[in-house]
Structure formats: structure tokens, C-alpha cells
Amino acid sequence: MxxxxxxxxxxxxxxxxxxxxxxxxxxxxxxxxxxxxxxxxxxxxxxxxxxxxxxxxxxxxxxxxxxxxxxxxxxxxxxxxxxxxxxxxxxxxxxxxxxxxxxxxxxxxxxxxxxxxxxxxxxxxxxxxxxxxxxxxxxxxxxxxxxxxxxxxxxxxxxxxxxxxxxxxxxxxxxxxxxxxxxxxxxxxxxxxxxxxxxxxxxxxxxxxxxxxxxxxxxxxxxxxxxxxxxxxxxxxxxxxxxxxxxxxxxxxxxxxxxxxxxxxxxxxSAQELAAEDMIKLPIVLAEHAEGWPAAVFAAVQTRRELEAEALKDEAAGAGYVRPIVLFQAHNAGEEMPPDKLRDYLVQELNLPAHHIVVATGKERGLDDIRLAARDCPVRYVITVQALREGWDCPFAYVLCSLQKLSSATAVEQLLGRVLRMPYAVRRGREALNRAYAHVCAASFSQAAHALADRLIGHMGFEALDVASMLAAPASLPLWEGLELNQPADRAQQALVATIFEAIAPTPELLAQPGVQALPQGAGLRVVAHIDQDTETLLLAQVRGAKKQEQLRQQVAQHNALAAAQAAPATHGAAFAPVPRLAYRTDAQAPLWPLEREAVLEAVEVDWLSPHAVQLPGFHTAQEPDLFEIGLERQRVTLRLADGAQMPMDWHSTSIDAQTLVGWLDQSLFKQLADLTQSQRRAYLTAVVNHQLHACNVPLVALAQGRFRLARAIEYHAAELRQSAAQRAFRQKVLGEGTARGAWVVEPDWSHPHVFEPGRYPAPAATRYTGRYRFARHYFPVLADLKGSGEEFTCAQLIDRHPRVRHWVRNLDTAPGGFALPTSRGRFFADFVAELTDGRVALLEFKGAHLQSDPYEIEKRQVGQLWARASDRRAVFGWLTFDGLAQQLDAALA
CATH class of the missing domain: 3.40.50 (Rossmann fold)
Known part of the structure; x- marks a missing residue:
């Protein structure tokens, strides 16, 4: 495995x-x-x-x-x-x-x-x-x-x-x-x-x-x-x-x-982080079938057949084996279509092979002892009613078909959770295999979308802003061509942002607001546009009680998130211009290599046995009441608590061997010192321990008792040694400071750029933008790492309104979503990345006045300027401060 x-x-x-x-x-x-x-x-x-x-x-x-x-x-x-x-x-x-x-x-x-x-x-x-x-x-x-x-x-x-x-x-x-x-x-x-x-x-x-x-x-x-x-x-x-x-x-x-x-x-x-890491399939392509369960079942079977054809093409191109499976949620016993009748319908009416179908209910355990991921497993359809057996997983589930009403299907989230999981947690080559599919019995796409959204939010841990970009209508997707779903593209897209407010009276003031429509016989309101603050205030005026008002606010927030998702450029398939990464050549004729901090570190040598390297500034030990034994067992270092009779407190003599402690440190710090060979690690750790024992006069018992603090101190100090060496080498080889000898040729690599892709924006849930201002040109439906006020917010507003900006991204400082330039410490993620109307790309970094003279901030500015300077005018870099911000932005984008 x-x-x-x-x-x-x-x-x-x-x-x-x-x-x-x-x-x-x-x-x-x-x-x-x-x-x-x-x-x-x-x-x-x-x-x-x-x-x-x-x-x-x-x-x-x-x-x-x-x-x-x-x-x-x-x-x-x-x-x-x-x-x-x-x-x-x-x-x-x-x-x-x-x-x-x-x-x-x-x-x-x-x-x-x-x-x-x-x-x-x-x-x-x-x-x-x-x-x-x-x-x-x-x-x-x-x-x-x-x-x-x-x-x-x-x-x-x-x-x-x-x-x-x-x-x-x-x-x-x-x-x-x-x-x-x-x-x-x-x-x-x-x-x-x-x-x-x-x-x-x-x-x-x-x-x-x-x-x-x-x-x-x-x-x-x-x-x-x-x-x-x-x-x-x-x-x-x-x-x-x-x-x-x-x-x-x-x-x-x-x-x-x-x-x-x-x-x-x-x-x-957040769901965005899961999707960006290929853990789940997104979006969920949702089709409603007002005609009833026969239409939903037929469409689900057809969808699975199309997906299996895509999977065979994908496997032929070198991808792993996948056999798409439909999960059917049948009616309860005694209703129109319970599991046994649905199985008969699939075999007799739709001519599906019986061995392709299993039933998994409390009484019928068709999944027991079946390995669904095995290549010789024939199962392509699983029928259940409420919940599949706990602990069961289905790596190839792609299609959910619910014959029940989503609002009453209390276990739909368990089925949907299995459909969402991406096989092997790897993005597939055929785009249809990166999505999940749901066929439901509902009167409208809006009704189905909101019911499914409620399940995703209330039972599966997703946020309203996540769900906004998780649901898609099928009309515009190639997989659905030829399926008679009776869903014109304009209806499906418009219905997605429609919300019904049944308890709200259609007053003249509300009907005068944009996108507000009265339902027949005065049964409430239907809103099909963004709900602004004035409209929300009018809606809240008709609701009594703090709890009901909070529920209404959540309903409005969910509606606006869905509306924003439909308006985002990424949702409509707009491409973002590629952003070149920095690369280097050791000389003008050498091949081009990605420029990363690791490449700089490979070019320097750290003297791990120098007097400065083996010292641990700030490290100290303290006597602790617990005693322990340290030794070797099965080729591994072991430590265990010992009672006083076995090992009396003695700070002047001990049977503990220093090299055994070194062995424990070697095992504990293997990942942190992975760039050293084992002999180098052992020599360095031995020198550190000996310095503490002989130069600092720390008893071995005290060192062993404080071994975790000792390991952390070594880890931090080793990182500082590498950082000092990397900073010197970076300034010489990348920025060309000091002497030109040994400096690299640095240039953008247009052949391997960073690409902002729809659905791959790992926005952390804790830092989502929740302000009321609507950004019209942000590329993704969700925006993160931005507060609803302050200097950086003002900068984002100016970028969003600027006539030279086609669309932009709030750049995230996490992989795989954000774009970064290398520095001596690691990576520099500029605050904003924009595509301009003339096709150029721009990196824009906003910096508070108190950081202008910080040495590391100066290094980041130098790297950004180097990136732009070497791009042959195809890229620009802007270093922005609050004083004169609009003029600085104009100058950077000119």
C-alpha cells in the first residue's frame, strides 16, 4: 500500500x-x-x-x-x-x-x-x-x-x-x-x-x-x-x-x-482547500427531474455510462483504474419504489445485468465481502434507502440518484459524502471525472440546489461560501450532450441564484427592489439578483424574533454567495493569463532550472562542526522529578520511566551513554536534518551533546530529561545556520550583490508558468472575506485573506475598479493555489496578481509604512523588480504604500 x-x-x-x-x-x-x-x-x-x-x-x-x-x-x-x-x-x-x-x-x-x-x-x-x-x-x-x-x-x-x-x-x-x-x-x-x-x-x-x-x-x-x-x-x-x-x-x-x-x-x-488538493470532486453537477423518479433513474444510468467511457479513455492515457458507480437512494418499504422494486426496474425495464447491481439495507447486506475497487468486481449500481453501513467506503462512487425528496432525505449527506471523494486523491485527465453528479426529483433547479446546499452546510461541514462554487447546472457541460434533461442553459443558470422567501409579503417597497418578484397568489417572494443591504433590511422588517432574523440573514448570505459564484470569471470558464515563475542558468549557455531556495542552499556549504554551529544559544535545562532509563531495543532507542529504586537521583554519575542520547536525537531530527548524511548528522549531534556536557557542564541526566527541549533547540539553531548561509548566497547568486563572479542568469520561465485554474483556489475558511462590498472582477467566487475594511481592503477596491485590470486574484500564501517568487527564506507571495486588459500580468504588493525599511521586505521588493525587469515588458511589479496609493497603482500598471 x-x-x-x-x-x-x-x-x-x-x-x-x-x-x-x-x-x-x-x-x-x-x-x-x-x-x-x-x-x-x-x-x-x-x-x-x-x-x-x-x-x-x-x-x-x-x-x-x-x-x-x-x-x-x-x-x-x-x-x-x-x-x-x-x-x-x-x-x-x-x-x-x-x-x-x-x-x-x-x-x-x-x-x-x-x-x-x-x-x-x-x-x-x-x-x-x-x-x-x-x-x-x-x-x-x-x-x-x-x-x-x-x-x-x-x-x-x-x-x-x-x-x-x-x-x-x-x-x-x-x-x-x-x-x-x-x-x-x-x-x-x-x-x-x-x-x-x-x-x-x-x-x-x-x-x-x-x-x-x-x-x-x-x-x-x-x-x-x-x-x-x-x-x-x-x-x-x-x-x-x-x-x-x-x-x-x-x-x-x-x-x-x-x-x-x-x-x-x-x-x-474549507472545501476550496480540499478541491485544490484533489481530495474531492467539484463541482457537483446537479440535475432536477420534475417528471419524477423514472426520469432521474434513466438519466443517472446514462450519466454512469458516459463516465465509464471517459474512465476507459483516461486509463488508456496512463491513469489509474476507475469504474464509476451510481448510488441510488430508493423509497422506503411500502412506498412506490423500494429497493427490491428498483432493482427489478433496472433489470427488466432498463436491461441492466443483474450482477451489476447490489442492495445495501439493514436487511439485505449485498456489499458485505465485496471489494468495490477490484478490477474484477462487476458492481456498477448500489441501492440503499437511508444510510449505508457505517465504515463502508466507495472510492468509485460518482453519481447520486435520490428518489426521495432532498428536504426529507436525512441520510443524503452520507451518500453524497461518498460521491464527493476523489479516487486516489489525484486529479483525472478527463475533466468529466473530476466532478460529482446528482440526479434528484425536484420541481426546479433552484429548489434542488438549495436543498442540497442545506445538506452540505448543515451536515457535512461546508460553508455557504464553499457551497456557492460547489453546485453547477448540467446544461453547459459536454458530458450531458444528448441527454434529454429539458433544461435550457438560461433557465438553469438563472434558477441557481433564485431564492424563495415564503413568509415574506410582497410589499410595494420590496417589489421595487432589483430582482424581487412576487409569487402567485401572494405566497411570498422570489429573488433572482444580489440582495443588497436595503433589500435585506426590508426583508428583516417582516420577521419577528432574533432567531428567525438570524435564519433569514443566513438565507440571504447563502443566496448572495450563490449569486457571486455565478458572476465570477472562473465560473464562466474565463482563462487567467499564465504567470511566469523565476528560473536561472548557471551561465548563459546552461539549461534553465526552477529557482527555489533549495537550489540556493545546494550552492552553499554549512560548517556544521564550527564552534558557532555546535553551540545552542538560549538553551538551558531544568531538573525534573521523573527519572527514566535509556537504552537500545530492536535497533531502536527506547526511553521509559523508572522508579527510584531502579535509578536513584544522582546528578554526578550515571550509566546513561551519551551516544545513545545522540541516537535518540538522530531519530527525532531525521526529517529536520534530512539534507545531511547519517554520518554527518551523528557527527554534528555528537558535537552538540559534547559541547553541552563539557563546555557548559550540563549533566547527562539533565540533558536526557530535557531531551525534547534539546531537540527543539537543535532544530531551531540548524534552521538559523541554513538561513544565514542561504541569505548570503541568495544576495550573491540571485540579486548579484557584491561581486558579479558566480552570479546566476535569472529570467522568467514562460514554458512552465503558474496557472490559476477554476476550482483550485484553496481559500482557508477562517480568513474568508465577509464584507459587504462586492468585488466585480475577482477571478474566483471566493475571496480570502482580506478583511472588510482597512488599508489593504482599500487597495483591493482600487485594483477591482482600475480600468486596466481585466480580473485579479487575492494571492494566497499556500500551495497549490498561490503564485510565489523565491527568497532567501523561502517564498514571497505578493498580495495581488492581476491580468491586465493588454495581456500583461502584474504582481502587486501592499506594504505598511512601518515595514518599508525591514531588510527582508527590501529583499522581496528586489526579487519582484528582478522578475518584472527580466520579463521583456510582459510582466509588471508594483510595490504599493497607502500614501498616494491610487497614483502608485496607476504608475505600476501604466
Missing amino acids: SPITLKSYQEQALKALSDYAQAARVQGAAHAFAAQAGRAYQAGAFGSVPCVCLRIPTGGGKTVLAAHAVPLLARDWMGQDAPVALWLVPSDAIRTQTMHSLQTPGHPYRAALVAAYGEGLRVCALEDVAQIAPPDWGRTAVVVVATIQSFRVEDAGQRNVYSFSESFERHFKGVPERALAPLRALPDALVTPEDAARDATGVLAGFVDQPRWSLANWLALQQPLVIVDEAHNAKTDKSFTALQRLNPSFILELTATPLPAQTNVLYHV
Whole structure:
């Protein structure tokens, strides 16, 4: 099984988690969260124990993030090499699936843990915990996978996890009283007189007021990291009590739909980010069928046939195997078209082979033991009613056909979630295979679009601004040519932005507003244009109650987002001019190479053994109360806590070997020092450790106890060494400072430009533009990293209005969406990229006055000017400040 390379948004989510964990150790959970997230921390039931959430929409890869989060939190929060993690899931089916993935050698989820802990890692169910030998706790990382229901109960005595069990005798015997003391503060952790009275064996009589020998108590002694999957299901008093009983060290929640008032969302991923990384198929091509279910079923079958033909062409061109599948949501039993009747209809009326169809309901388990991704699997149609079996996945699902009304189909989001996932998370060569398809029984496209949008927003973790660009009508797509959908292009496009307000009376004032129409018999209003502030005020005037007014505001915001999506140039297929990247030649006759910071680093040498390199400015150690043993086991370095009898406190002599500590550092910093060979790494780390031991007189025990701080100090210092070397080389070879000898020939590479593509703008959810001003020329439907006021907002307005600008992009400083120029530190993402009416491209950077003389800002300006100067007047660069902004913009674009 191929390893998973983390997507950019996943790396950013993990970095946010790492930054928070490190800050929380110093500042506390609440202060660290407020500083990082910019809002108040909800302490809730867990007090000082950090409890934060990564909000990942459906299809975003929550499980792989959880697997990477375990070693990250063990390192940055707990400072442990062998943590205990309790991984809680919402159902037994998902528990079985997660266990299988984490126990399968080579599976990407397991690989994330093995990379940190080796194959000695233990992944087990609750019933296997007692079988782990006591010495392994603290020596081997342990991941326990369970359902939240296993711990959620009114009476602790009713669950095996809380029950007294002699199988845990060897785990509790000999544990010092001081170590057991934390259990006395936990709910239901002690044996009560009532427990002893109910015990027919009489064993508990001698344990009254003592901690139970129970699974839950033993886990609580380990202070586990707790991962809560689908965490919105665990926001109940019973769940809070269950988690408190486990004495967690840190709680990480993962969900697409967090409960706002009870969740500390640390990082929020948007649908745009998923689409830009090829995790989901977008847009969802939505066709309504007012004629009823027969038309929807026929069109879904035809769509699948067209997609399979596209898939065969794609595979012939070298892409992976895909066999598109339709997911049918049939009527309930007793209604017109239940699953068995739909299967008969497909076979008898549409002449589909019976072995191409399976039924998956509570009674009929046609999917059991079927590998849908296998090349020899014949299945092309799956029929269900409500929800497919939890834990089931369908990598080739492309078409959703719902015979039910979307407004009443409570499980449509589960089906749609499977249709959204991109096979292999790789963009396909045939554009039709990059989209999802939905056929629904609805009277109008507007009705279907809004019903589907409600499902995407309310149940699947997407935002209204995401959904705005997620839905498309089929009329303009080549795949649909020849299908009689009775959907003229103008009706489909106009209907998408129509919203019905049934509870609003068509007053003369409202009907005078642009795009407002009265429904027949005065049944409300239909709005088909952008709703401005005056129209919204008139609508709100007819609504009573804060809750209903807020619902109306959300409805207006969703309508305006859909309208904006239809107006954006990218939606209409307009192309953005290619933007050339910078490249270099070592001399005039040499080949052209991409110019990146890494290329500059390859041209310099860092003396890793110089006196300056082996010193760690600012690093210090502090004596810690816990002792540990350090050694080698199965070719890996191991550390474990040791009691005082095994290893007395002695700061002057120790049996720990310095080279074993160097080995641990080598394993911990392998990625951070990957540009060095192992012998170079070992020599450098040995020199660092020796400097601390002999020049700084730090005891080896203190170094080993502070090993995580030591590793971070080495990581930061190594980065500073590289940065200093890169800055010197960049100024000489790229900017040509100092002497011309050795300088590179730098020029734009028009053969491999950056291209802004529709649907590939990874706008972070947390930084979406929410202002009222409507930007008419922004290329993408969604705009991010821009506030609704301030100097940068004014700059964006001037660009949007400028007569020389055809369209523009708020440039994002994330891959793969943004355009960047290289610098000595990495990359420079100018604030705005514009295509001008004369075909030129422009990079525009707005800079506050306080940064004008910053050395790095000066370097960025020099790189931008070099890029424009070398472009033969096909590109321009503008460095803009607030004073005289309009005149500066005119001059830059002239």
C-alpha cells in the first residue's frame, strides 16, 4: 500500500496543533488558544486539560490527521516517547475499520505511527489491554481503539471497563500510593461499600475506598491522549463524565460539524482547500427531474455510462483504474419504489445485468465481502434507502440518484459524502471525472440546489461560501450532450441564484427592489439578483424574533454567495493569463532550472562542526522529578520511566551513554536534518551533546530529561545556520550583490508558468472575506485573506475598479493555489496578481509604512523588480504604500 503524502492543508492543521501544544505547556490551554485562534477558549467540563478541535469537512482525511497527531502531541505536549492514546470512534463498525487500518503493516495510518515508534507499536481493543505486560507501559507506544459508548454510562458498575477485574492485579500491585492518588479525584474510581455489598465473592470487602483494579482506572493512570472522532456526537453530559473518568492529558476532537458553543475549533479546513488538493470532486453537477423518479433513474444510468467511457479513455492515457458507480437512494418499504422494486426496474425495464447491481439495507447486506475497487468486481449500481453501513467506503462512487425528496432525505449527506471523494486523491485527465453528479426529483433547479446546499452546510461541514462554487447546472457541460434533461442553459443558470422567501409579503417597497418578484397568489417572494443591504433590511422588517432574523440573514448570505459564484470569471470558464515563475542558468549557455531556495542552499556549504554551529544559544535545562532509563531495543532507542529504586537521583554519575542520547536525537531530527548524511548528522549531534556536557557542564541526566527541549533547540539553531548561509548566497547568486563572479542568469520561465485554474483556489475558511462590498472582477467566487475594511481592503477596491485590470486574484500564501517568487527564506507571495486588459500580468504588493525599511521586505521588493525587469515588458511589479496609493497603482500598471 502506497504511503500518504500529507496535503498542504493537513500539514498546516498539524502545524497549528503543534504550535498550540507547545504554547499551552507554557501559557496554559486557555491563553494559548485565545492567542492562536483569536477567540475565547471554552473550558467546559475539562478545566485546564486542553480540548481543541480540527474541523475537517467530509472527504478531508480526518483519520490520517489523527494518526499523525498522536506522536505530535506526545512530543510537543506530553514530552513522551511511549504515549498511551485512546482513540474513540462513534460506532463499532468504524472501530473495526480503524483497528484494521492501524494494525495492517504498510497501511498509511499505521505508517504514521510506525515512523515515530517502530513496529513495536501496540494497537489494541479494550479487551486486549490487560494482556499488555506491565513493563511495556512507558516503553512501548500503545493505541487503544474503542467506541465512546464503551465508557458512557450512568452507573460505572454496569460497564466492564469500570468493573473490578483480577486480570489487572499485576498492573496495580506494587504501584506506589502517590501514583494512585490522582484516581481518588476521579468520578466512580473507588470501590464503594455498596460495591462490596453486591459482591458475592467477598473479594471487594478488602478494597473499600481503594481504587478499583479496572481497565478505566489503569488507563487513567497513564493520562492518555484522547482522540475523539466525529466529536459532535460526544457533546453530552454522559460523554463529558466518561472522558473525565479517563483523566486525559489532552483531548483532540475531529469533526466536520462542530457544535459552535461547545467546541474550540483550532483549525478549520474549507472545501476550496480540499478541491485544490484533489481530495474531492467539484463541482457537483446537479440535475432536477420534475417528471419524477423514472426520469432521474434513466438519466443517472446514462450519466454512469458516459463516465465509464471517459474512465476507459483516461486509463488508456496512463491513469489509474476507475469504474464509476451510481448510488441510488430508493423509497422506503411500502412506498412506490423500494429497493427490491428498483432493482427489478433496472433489470427488466432498463436491461441492466443483474450482477451489476447490489442492495445495501439493514436487511439485505449485498456489499458485505465485496471489494468495490477490484478490477474484477462487476458492481456498477448500489441501492440503499437511508444510510449505508457505517465504515463502508466507495472510492468509485460518482453519481447520486435520490428518489426521495432532498428536504426529507436525512441520510443524503452520507451518500453524497461518498460521491464527493476523489479516487486516489489525484486529479483525472478527463475533466468529466473530476466532478460529482446528482440526479434528484425536484420541481426546479433552484429548489434542488438549495436543498442540497442545506445538506452540505448543515451536515457535512461546508460553508455557504464553499457551497456557492460547489453546485453547477448540467446544461453547459459536454458530458450531458444528448441527454434529454429539458433544461435550457438560461433557465438553469438563472434558477441557481433564485431564492424563495415564503413568509415574506410582497410589499410595494420590496417589489421595487432589483430582482424581487412576487409569487402567485401572494405566497411570498422570489429573488433572482444580489440582495443588497436595503433589500435585506426590508426583508428583516417582516420577521419577528432574533432567531428567525438570524435564519433569514443566513438565507440571504447563502443566496448572495450563490449569486457571486455565478458572476465570477472562473465560473464562466474565463482563462487567467499564465504567470511566469523565476528560473536561472548557471551561465548563459546552461539549461534553465526552477529557482527555489533549495537550489540556493545546494550552492552553499554549512560548517556544521564550527564552534558557532555546535553551540545552542538560549538553551538551558531544568531538573525534573521523573527519572527514566535509556537504552537500545530492536535497533531502536527506547526511553521509559523508572522508579527510584531502579535509578536513584544522582546528578554526578550515571550509566546513561551519551551516544545513545545522540541516537535518540538522530531519530527525532531525521526529517529536520534530512539534507545531511547519517554520518554527518551523528557527527554534528555528537558535537552538540559534547559541547553541552563539557563546555557548559550540563549533566547527562539533565540533558536526557530535557531531551525534547534539546531537540527543539537543535532544530531551531540548524534552521538559523541554513538561513544565514542561504541569505548570503541568495544576495550573491540571485540579486548579484557584491561581486558579479558566480552570479546566476535569472529570467522568467514562460514554458512552465503558474496557472490559476477554476476550482483550485484553496481559500482557508477562517480568513474568508465577509464584507459587504462586492468585488466585480475577482477571478474566483471566493475571496480570502482580506478583511472588510482597512488599508489593504482599500487597495483591493482600487485594483477591482482600475480600468486596466481585466480580473485579479487575492494571492494566497499556500500551495497549490498561490503564485510565489523565491527568497532567501523561502517564498514571497505578493498580495495581488492581476491580468491586465493588454495581456500583461502584474504582481502587486501592499506594504505598511512601518515595514518599508525591514531588510527582508527590501529583499522581496528586489526579487519582484528582478522578475518584472527580466520579463521583456510582459510582466509588471508594483510595490504599493497607502500614501498616494491610487497614483502608485496607476504608475505600476501604466
